[in-house]
Amino acid sequence: MADTCPKCGATGVGSDRCPQCGVVITLYQASLEKLRRGPPAPVRRAAMAPTAVPPRSIAAAAPARPSGSEGHRRARFMGSGAALFGIHVVNVLLTLLTLGVYFFWAKVKVRAYVLSETDFDGDRFAYHGTGREMLVGFAKAAVFFFIPITLLSMVPELTGASLRVRYAANLVGYVLASVFVPMAMIGARRYRLSRTSWRGIRFSLRASTWDFVRLWSRSTFFVACTLGLYYPIYIMRRQDFLTRHMWFGSQRFGFDGRGRDLFWPFLGMIVLFPFTLGLSWFGFAAKKARYFASHTTFGAARFRSRVRALPLAWLTISNLLGLVLTLGLAWPWVSVRSLRFAYANLSLDGPLSLEAITQQAQTVTATGEGLAGFLDADLGLT
């Protein structure tokens, strides 16, 4: 019996049913095993059995690197803007010819390229999402979220319902939309992590959607009440939530930032904003990136960021100019530039023992991703 729940990561699970997420552990593991095996008929596998002996013991396989090696690891992007541009051109053509249906497959192609050209410690990432599941996710998000909200806001207006009905419909639409924004944020992140792997091990986000919705709606309320002064505390709590619920296989990420630490930098940024023509924002953004990284841990290792305000400002402004001047054609190069910048400034320092990490993939649908597509709530992958 596992004493850690394979789905939500709750510890101290005594029985077969996890008290936190209610999953039946043996059933869950059986379904994971099924995913691992895949569709090929068992008969054929049996025929292969004498030669195909999957090694059960991990200890028997000697690691490529000494276990727990000290290090200073960083990701590198090995691809090129030109190749990404080629992918993009073909994507645009197929999207136009299919009247938009190909859009989801196009997204998968771009993500797969970017991840498979990203090297970390000698191994590439891989993307496992499919256009089909994204299309289904989009359709679900449209049926359950987007269409009801649109109808709620439009139909009473167009059919000339009484004022009271109109206000009620607007209120319901507003409440729905404000629940969907955090749902989309966490859903998209959960989906993308679950479809990303490194060394064959999937990432995952194991958190209750409602906890995040609560965090988000409470924080948004406070931000509004304090005229924005609560914002640095909100982003800290959000980062804390998202990081501490992120896993790589069976290993959890940690976060030890404190709520107040970004408050004074934020206030300083606001005060300086008019005098620096807004450039103080980049100072804060760089500080935030450094702070978040240095308070994120993975096992005994810790991230470190060296992002500085001026390079960040230059990157952002020149990217924006490049995009506007080329009517968006430069976006493959812009994306590659941003990736290279992010990777060059981020490292994972300290001992990393990967041998003990085992696969603990999560079953996730793409509905949150589809929802995020509607709301433009893109949180990025990293």
Added chain:
Amino acid sequence: MRLDWEAADQDGRSAARRRATARIGRAALEITLADSDTRLLWPYREIRQTQGHYAGEQVRLERGGELSEALLVSDAAFLSALREAAPETRFHDPARRRFRVGLILVAGLAAIAAGGAIYLFALPAVASMAAQHVPIQWEHRLGDAIVQHLAPESARCTDAARQARIDAIAAAVLKPVQTGYTFRIAVADSSTINAVAAPGGAIVVFRGLLDRTESAEELAGVLAHEFQHVLHRHATRMIFQHASAGILMAAVVGDVSAVVGFGLEGARMLGELSMSRQAEAQADRDGMQMLHDAGIDTAGMVTFFEKLAALSGDPGRGRYLRSHPAPQERLAALRALSAQWPRPAGRLMPDYAWNDLKSMCGAATPRESPAR
């Protein structure tokens, strides 16, 4: 041909990376793990390739379900060897990469052609079809909302007697027309020289325009033009077109959204303005026909649009930035139309001193009556 290849194996269970040798067999890959002497046999038909289609990518072969085992080979020549040994497999052929630049060029041209065709033909067709199917009642409410925004109650000139005059002119213009629309004309207290037709029959005439009319026939010309916009559902079509052009842009631009939106908004506006030039020409033509059918002197419309042309200044420059057709072309078309008909004998409101109508908004403009 090289048969043995350096590889790395991932079992999909742990994060350990195991060195391996992959030997290309007749019907299967034989994988030997370096450290444990374990041999795995991967039949080709169970293998799929998920990485290694682009320069710089490693070759990644997977076998099994979603959480599969994977074999990584960093040398792309492995693919060529694999194809040679097992031609029936459908792995990527690195030799085909050199055609890519040409293919991308062709795809780029095709994308431009397809995008252009959709933008120029499909979108307008879809928009006008959709606009024809919107219930008039919906258009009506939408139009009211737009008018509320353009000319709120507080900014309107409400003078019952003079409003009745305007309504009488509108009724005269509309006399020969059978339509489901109810037209409402509001006068807004603003110096803008313009009139706007919202969907559903709501029309706003700005004081600046009213001030420059010299007769009932001139105002009738303006109203006829705006009525035609409503009858042809130009504004409704524009709304559909705007929305669908946004979707097209999103498809072309792909993942980046907000940033590029800025740069592309300009291009989209230009396109729509040209669309609206066609609509303006149509409204001119059919509006004048409408006046003629109603027995109203079309010379008034010509005179008034001549005045507008004089006000808009240099006709040669900025043709594409103006939503209305180039003034000279427009006037020529109007004059030609008007000239083919004999002028009717009667006039609209022959006994009414037109300047009285201009004081609808309380005071005439200083230009019209310097005494005030």
